[in-house]
Amino acid sequence: MMTYMIDLPKGTIEEQVLMYLTKYDKQDTMPHLLEVAEESEMLAKEFGIDPTVAYQAGLMHDISVVIPNNQRVKFHEALGQPILPAEYQLPMLLHQQQSCLLAKRVFQIKDVQVLSAIACHTTLKSQATPMDYCLFIADKIKWDRPAQPPYLKQVIAALEQEGLAKSCYCYLEWLFQHDIQVVHPWAKAALEQLRVISQNEA
Numbered sequence: 001m002m003t004y005m006i007d008l009p010k011g012t013i014e015e016q017v018l019m020y021l022t023k024y025d026k027q028d029t030m031p032h033l034l035e036v037a038e039e040s041e042m043l044a045k046e047f048g049i050d051p052t053v054a055y056q057a058g059l060m061h062d063i064s065v066v067i068p069n070n071q072r073v074k075f076h077e078a079l080g081q082p083i084l085p086a087e088y089q090l091p092m093l094l095h096q097q098q099s100c101l102l103a104k105r106v107f108q109i110k111d112v113q114v115l116s117a118i119a120c121h122t123t124l125k126s127q128a129t130p131m132d133y134c135l136f137i138a139d140k141i142k143w144d145r146p147a148q149p150p151y152l153k154q155v156i157a158a159l160e161q162e163g164l165a166k167s168c169y170c171y172l173e174w175l176f177q178h179d180i181q182v183v184h185p186w187a188k189a190a191l192e193q194l195r196v197i198s199q200n201e202a
Contacts, residue, residue: 004066004075005105016107017059024066032144033059040138047164049130050113057117057135060107062144064098072098090182096122124168124190133164140171150178169194 006023008016014034021027037058044054067075072091075098076083087093100119103109117135120128124136137159143149151174159167172191180187 002071003078004064004102008106013056013059013107017063020063020106021066026065029062029065029144032142033062035142036061036135036138039142040135043134043138043159043164044131047130047134049134053111053113053131054117054134054138056109056111057114057121057131058138060103060109060114061099061118061121061135061139062095063102063107064095066102067095067098084185086182086184093122093182093184096120120186123184123187124172125186126189126193128168128190130164133168137164137167137171150174165194165197169198 004024006020008019011019017033018027018030021029037055040058041051041055043049044051069092072094073083073088076087076094079101081097081101083094097119099121100115103118104115109115113129113131116129117131120132121135121139124132128136137155140149140155141152149155151171154174155167155170158170169191172187172194175187176183176191
């Protein structure tokens with residue numbers, strides 16, 4: 001099994017990410033990474049979060065695209081990482097944590113804010129930080145499908161009127177009603193916590 005652990009030559013973070021993706025013939029993911037990085041940076045500036053950290057998290061959030069979905073469970077097990085039942089059922093859900101692992105081990109990222117945001121950018125989690133919210137919603141605004149996201153207007157409205165947490169809640173509400181394949185416990189916990197917060201603020 002491939003380990004996906006390589007030594008990268010020196011360069012800018014953008015150059016290194018592109019080199020890494022290109023090695024595994026996944027360079028077509030680069031435009032999505034840049035779009036999410038730029039959106040995350042913009043949201044960070046708007047909401048008083050470190051934009052440099054937000055950009056870096058966005059640039060690396062999907063670097064585990066190099067791992068085929070049919071190898072994700074073996075990759076995770078080889079590193080001694082725990083796997084939840086929902087992740088066995090839908091191994092693609094492991095990609096958020098695997099991007100975090102690659103960011104740490106290949107790109108030598110040590111910033112806990114970056115690593116936390118990457119590790120929950122698909123599902124979110126309870127006790128999420130503003131940086132977690134920032135990358136999570138940036139990824140949903142700049143999703144990697146051809147059509148415009150069906151939830152986009154509602155999420156943008158919530159973002160502009162009530163902030164990051166409310167926009168994340170708006171997206172998760174839509175997800176659980178319309179597009180969820182497997183219920184990941186992190187997403188469920190995040191939704192429940194954000195619902196309580198929303199009710200308390202009402």
